[in-house]
Amino acid sequence: MRVDLAIIGAGPAGIAAATEARAHGLSVLVLDENPAPGGRIWQAIEARAAKDDEDRAAQEAVRAFRASGAEARFGATVWCVEPEGRVYWSEQGRARDAEATQVLIATGTTERPLPIPGWTLPGVMTVGAAQIALKTGGLVPDRDVWIAGQGPLLLLYATQALAAGGRIAGVLDLAEPSGRRRALAHLPAALRAPSYLARGVAWRLALRRAGVPWIRAAEIRAEGAARLERIRFVADGAVHTRPASLLLLHDGVIPSVQITRALGCAHVWDEAQRCWKPTTDMWGRSSHARIAIAGDGAGVGGAAVAALSGRIAALGIAAALGRLGEAARDSAAAPLLAARAKHLAVRPFLDTLFAPLPIRPEDDTILCRCEEVTAGRVREAVALGCLGANQLKSFTRAGMGPCQGRMCGPSVAAVIAAERGVPVQEVEPYRLRFPTKPLTLGELAALHEQEEALEPHTS
Amino acid sequence: MLTRPDPGSVTILFEGAPIRARAGESVASALLAAGILAVRTTPVSGAPRGPFCMMGACFDCLAVVDGVGGVQTCLVPVREGMRIERQHGARDVAAEDAA
Numbered sequence: 044m045r046v047d048l049a050i051i052g053a054g055p056a057g058i059a060a061a062t063e064a065r066a067h068g069l070s071v072l073v074l075d076e077n078p079a080p081g082g083r084i085w086q087a088i089e090a091r092a093a094k095d096d097e098d099r100a101a102q103e104a105v106r107a108f109r110a111s112g113a114e115a116r117f118g119a120t121v122w123c124v125e126p127e128g129r130v131y132w133s134e135q136g137r138a139r140d141a142e143a144t145q146v147l148i149a150t151g152t153t154e155r156p157l158p159i160p161g162w163t164l165p166g167v168m169t170v171g172a173a174q175i176a177l178k179t180g181g182l183v184p185d186r187d188v189w190i191a192g193q194g195p196l197l198l199l200y201a202t203q204a205l206a207a208g209g210r211i212a213g214v215l216d217l218a219e220p221s222g223r224r225r226a227l228a229h230l231p232a233a234l235r236a237p238s239y240l241a242r243g244v245a246w247r248l249a250l251r252r253a254g255v256p257w258i259r260a261a262e263i264r265a266e267g268a269a270r271l272e273r274i275r276f277v278a279d280g281a282v283h284t285r286p287a288s289l290l291l292l293h294d295g296v297i298p299s300v301q302i303t304r305a306l307g308c309a310h311v312w313d314e315a316q317r318c319w320k321p322t323t324d325m326w327g328r329s330s331h332a333r334i335a336i337a338g339d340g341a342g343v344g345g346a347a348v349a350a351l352s353g354r355i356a357a358l359g360i361a362a363a364l365g366r367l368g369e370a371a372r373d374s375a376a377a378p379l380l381a382a383r384a385k386h387l388a389v390r391p392f393l394d395t396l397f398a399p400l401p402i403r404p405e406d407d408t409i410l411c412r413c414e415e416v417t418a419g420r421v422r423e424a425v426a427l428g429c430l431g432a433n434q435l436k437s438f439t440r441a442g443m444g445p446c447q448g449r450m451c452g453p454s455v456a457a458v459i460a461a462e463r464g465v466p467v468q469e470v471e472p473y474r475l476r477f478p479t480k481p482l483t484l485g486e487l488a489a490l491h492e493q494e495e496a497l498e499p500h501t502s
Numbered sequence: 503m504l505t506r507p508d509p510g511s512v513t514i515l516f517e518g519a520p521i522r523a524r525a526g527e528s529v530a531s532a533l534l535a536a537g538i539l540a541v542r543t544t545p546v547s548g549a550p551r552g553p554f555c556m557m558g559a560c561f562d563c564l565a566v567v568d569g570v571g572g573v574q575t576c577l578v579p580v581r582e583g584m585r586i587e588r589q590h591g592a593r594d595v596a597a598e599d600a601a
Contacts, residue, residue, distance in 0.1 A: 270539050
């Protein structure tokens with residue numbers, strides 16, 4: 044298969060980019076490992092009833108995408124992207140590939156890990172996980188469900204869960220109180236995009252009206268034998284124990300850099316959001332000529348910014364392929380760039396208000412969930428001379444399980460940095476390699492069958 | 503726990519026992535709805551694990567689906583009659599091939 048543009052990820056950025064690229068006549072292939080378009084924020088949007096204008100706009104965006112003529116493949120897990128534009132994925136247990144002149148990576152974010160004692164127990168999940176269960180399965184929290192951490196998604200989920208008839212035992216706010224004070228300095232700029240602030244206030248009010256306890260807490264632990272049974276935390280200077288059937292953790296989201304790292308794209312440390320992100324220009328172009336990145340995967344800006352960035356990237360790519368003159372590109376992009384700047388004006392305020400929690404795990408807390416490597420073992424390795432995450436693999440196998448460092452990368456780097464007494468951006472992060480998702484030889488062999496089917500041998 | 507008023511009209515089997523599921527949801531979501539939190543044991547210590555991220559990143563919801571191990575159950579939609587078994591330790595590809 045040969046296309047002008049391959050897009051990885053069918054969330055707001057990927058959908059918008061595909062629709063825009065098709066409008067300029069590009070052939071477009073979209074790959075997403077979920078069963079339907081929407082990404083995280085618009086997950087199952089086609090199957091759900093719209094409850095507000097935002098949902099209706101999302102449904103309209105997905106309808107336009109479906110009608111755009113882009114070839115969309117779902118249940119398609121991308122495991123390799125080459126800098127020259129060849130993309131490999133698996134679909135129903137068989138590997139496939141396509142050659143693209145340009146590739147747009149729109150793989151969004153994952154939740155920042157929040158390693159606490161007992162977070163590997165069944166019954167401890169992320170807030171994002173519970174939100175997906177709500178959107179796709181109509182599942183609501185009931186009886187002894189606790190939420191802990193910080194961040195806008197925590198507030199949004201709690202509000203959505205209550206509106207859907209759920210019950211929440213309490214929210215444990217783990218944020219440092221100073222964040223609120225420091226955020227005030229960024230409030231005037233944030234007022235350029237007041238809808239974000241209005242929503243945040245509405246969420247807090249909804250929780251208060253529902254009588255959900257909001258507890259400033261620290262040192263939270265999940266406890267139980269074979270599954271979560273109770274939580275323990277410190278609040279008002281005392282230790283509290285509560286029965287818990289489910290604990291939902293959240294500490295913001297960070298760009299999913301698996302593919303861009305494996306590609307060798309340049310990355311930069313984002314101090315405000317305390318994460319790595321790929322370097323991009325205003326059109327989303329990475330340090331590789333054929334690779335662009337749009338959406339939260341290029342730096343967290345939210346769904347509106349992601350959709351705008353997708354369209355802007357598509358205009359840039361259409362011009363690069365000669366399907367659009369530079370003047371036409373610039374005039375089409377001007378209003379999108381202005382709208383994006385307006386939305387981004389709120390970020391310094393939000394990034395300060397929802398600053399990530401400090402990572403100071405106890406020695407017996409697991410950091411690498413796959414290989415079950417504790418913070419104590421990471422500290423021992425540093426004491427023996429380990430300087431970075433890649434050396435840590437040889438010392439402990441941390442980051443070498445099936446998730447390939449997705450769940451431990453940030454916390455491992457933070458612990459190494461603290462032990463060495465250097466800023467975390469000076470610690471070499473995991474070097475990621477393709478395949479970025481596990482692949483069997485049987486799946487890989489199907490790639491050969493596909494080639495044979497296309498180009499039969501004539502021996 | 504996570505619950506819902508309408509259990510759904512699809513039936514899947516977990517360790518041989520039927521559970522109800524909703525069309526369009528993932529296997530992991532159906533298991534959570536049935537109160538099943540642990541779907542595997544780890545290869546390292548044998549500790550029980552269950553769905554954690556629900557978005558294909560953490561690999562903690564791995565189970566054996568219709569005889570194939572190492573399946574991320576949060577990414578696979580339910581199908582009528584699907585058979586799910588707990589996965590104990592690492593996936594055994596050789597045993598799958600022999601079966």
